Each structure stands twice: as C-alpha cells, then as structure tokens.
Amino acid sequence: xxxxxxxxxxxxxxxxxxxxxxxxxxxxxxxxxxxxxxxxxxxxxxxxxxxxxxxxxxxxxxxxxxxxxxxxxxxxxxxxxxxxxxxxxxxxxxxxxxxxxxxxxx
Amino acid sequence: xxxxxxxxxxxxxxxxxxxxxxxxxxxxxxxxxxxxxxxxxxxxxxxxxxxxxxxxxxxxxxxxxxxxxxxxxxxxxxxxxxxxxxxxxxxxxxxxxxxxxxxxxxxxxxxxxxxxxxxxx
Numbered sequence: 121x122x123x124x125x126x127x128x129x130x131x132x133x134x135x136x137x138x139x140x141x142x143x144x145x146x147x148x149x150x151x152x153x154x155x156x157x158x159x160x161x162x163x164x165x166x167x168x169x170x171x172x173x174x175x176x177x178x179x180x181x182x183x184x185x186x187x188x189x190x191x192x193x194x195x196x197x198x199x200x201x202x203x204x205x206x207x208x209x210x211x212x213x214x215x216x217x218x219x220x221x222x223x224x225x226x
Numbered sequence: 227x228x229x230x231x232x233x234x235x236x237x238x239x240x241x242x243x244x245x246x247x248x249x250x251x252x253x254x255x256x257x258x259x260x261x262x263x264x265x266x267x268x269x270x271x272x273x274x275x276x277x278x279x280x281x282x283x284x285x286x287x288x289x290x291x292x293x294x295x296x297x298x299x300x301x302x303x304x305x306x307x308x309x310x311x312x313x314x315x316x317x318x319x320x321x322x323x324x325x326x327x328x329x330x331x332x333x334x335x336x337x338x339x340x341x342x343x344x345x346x347x
Contacts, residue, residue, distance in 0.1 A: 121289070154333040156273075163322055163337035164273065169330050176335070207273055211331060214288060215275035 122146050122210050126218035132226040135198050141221045143191040143208035152212035155184055155193045158220075159204045167206075168193065195223075228252040230323050230338035238317075238345050244310040248323030248338060249303075256281045256301045261326035263334060264297060264308045266319040269342075274319075278326060279306055313345045 123146040133139045143153070151171040156164035166175040168184035171191060181196045195202055203225050208218040234246035248262070255262060263278035277287035279297045287295045291310070299306040310317060320342050324334035 152331065154331070156334075163324075163340055164334070165337075166330070166333055166335045169333040175330065175333075209273070209275075209333070211333060214286075217273040217275070219272045 122149060122213050122216050124208055124210055124216055124218035126206075126208055126221045128221060129219075130222045130224060132224050133198055134226045135200060137198055139195045139198055139202075139223055141193040141195075141206055141223070143186075143193070143218050145189045145191075145210055148188045149210040149212035151187045152210055153184070153186065153191050154209045154211065155182075156207045156209065157202075157204045158207065164207065198223075200225075228325065228336050230325065230336060232321060232323050232338045232341040234341060234343070236342060236344060238313055238343060239347050240314055240345055241312055244308070244313050244317060244343055244345075246308045246321055246323075246341065246343070247305050248307070249305045250325075251304070253325075255299060255304045255306065259328050261328070261332050262299065262306045263324050263326050265322045265324060265334065265337075266317075267322070267340070268316075268319045276308065276310075276321075278332070315345050317343070318345045319343060 125144045127142045153171045155168040158164040172184045205220045229251045231249045261278045264276040279285040285297045294311045296309040320340040322340045323338045325336040326332040
C-alpha cells in the first residue's frame with residue numbers, strides 16, 4: 121500500500137497570505153495525485169488532479185505542483201472560506217489518502 | 227445538476243452486513259465516461275477509499291477490505307450499492323458515494339452528502 125504523509129498536521133496562516141501544504145508518497149505515484157478540501161460537516165471537494173490541474177470551478181489561487189513522491193498545494197491570497205482540512209490522494213496504485221492538514225486562521 | 231444521495235440503515239449490529247445505496251440524479255450512471263465510488267470517513271479521522279464500479283459492473287476494491295466488500299450497479303434504477311460484511315465497531319464511519327470522471331483521472335469530483343453508519347449492538 122502506498123502511504124501518503126501530509127505536513128504539517130496543522131498550519132496557521134493569516135487571511136491574505138500564502139499557505140503551502142506538503143504531501144509525500146512512500147513510493148512514486150508519478151503525477152497521479154489529487155487534492156481535496158473538506159469543511160466541517162461537508163463532503164470533500166476536488167481541487168486539483170494530475171498534481172497540477174485545477175478541477176472545474178476551482179479558483180486560480182489554488183495551485184498544485186510536484187511529481188514522483190513530493191507534492192505541494194499552494195493557496196495564494198487566503199480567503200476566509202479557504203480555512204478547512206486538505207487531503208492529498210494518490211491514484212497511481214489503487215487509491216489512498218493522506219491524513220489531512222488543517223488550515224486554520226492565525 | 228448532478229446529485230448523489232446515500233441511503234441505508236444508520237445502525238448495524240456487529241457481525242452483520244452493512245448495505246447502502248447511492249441514487250444518482252442529473253446524469254446517467256450508464257456512461258462509459260465515469261466510474262462510481264464509495265469512500266468512508268470514521269468520525270474525526272481521514273478518508274478511506276472502499277471501492278469503485280463502472281456502469282458495466284466491473285468493480286475493484288481496496289485490498290484491505292476486498293474480502294468483505296461487494297459493490298454493484300443497477301442501471302435501471304440509476305443507482306449503485308455497497309455491501310460490507312462482518313462489520314465491527316471499526317467500520318463505524320460516514321460513508322460517501324462519489325462520481326469519478328475518466329476525464330479527471332477518475333478522481334472523485336462530485337460527492338453525496340454522506341451517511342453516518344454506526345456499528346453497535
């Protein structure tokens with residue numbers, strides 16, 4: 121099983137600033153990596169797939185990068201609605217999720 | 227507008243079988259453009275993929291759950307279903323169904339609201 125490790129577990133950032141979230145795979149997943157956002161009491165929302173392709177309707181302030189085992193989700197100009205939990209997910213071999221990064225208001 | 231809605235018992239006894247359905251509206255489940263998947267999330271924890279199925283009935287499962295999981299599709303009802311046997315308290319979770327577009331690498335682009343299933347006697 122490919123293990124996905126996200127860091128940090130919690131990230132405190134002020135509105136308007138940039139947040140950088142990391143995701144590491146236990147073995148290469150090529151570019152088969154997605155990012156999701158989840159708010160309390162809601163289902164996750166797809167943000168990024170293919171490591172860097174924004175899903176339909178996702179604002180340009182969300183960007184993804186990386187390949188192989190190291191990936192990054194960057195959120196520029198944080199808005200109040202962006203504070204949530206973020207999960208990475210690999211789909212190179214079956215599908216596994218990271219444990220999540222909670223993005224909180226500083 | 228696509229909507230997915232999970233339904234089924236909210237309480238299941240240990241050792242019994244958990245059965246859920248996902249009704250799809252606003253799109254046809256009989257499309258080669260999509261897979262349809264199940265994901266679960268224990269309270270306060272992360273996400274776990276359970277399995278996925280195509281409209282033709284080809285299914286594939288999380289290896290860690292494969293011996294207990296069956297996913298099926300009913301194109302006439304535009305829905306797909308999940309069965310998980312021999313449940314324990316560890317299977318207590320919010321269960322989500324989701325669409326997986328081929329065009330989006332079969333990631334989960336549209337989710338149901340989720341349904342909480344508690345395993346308890």
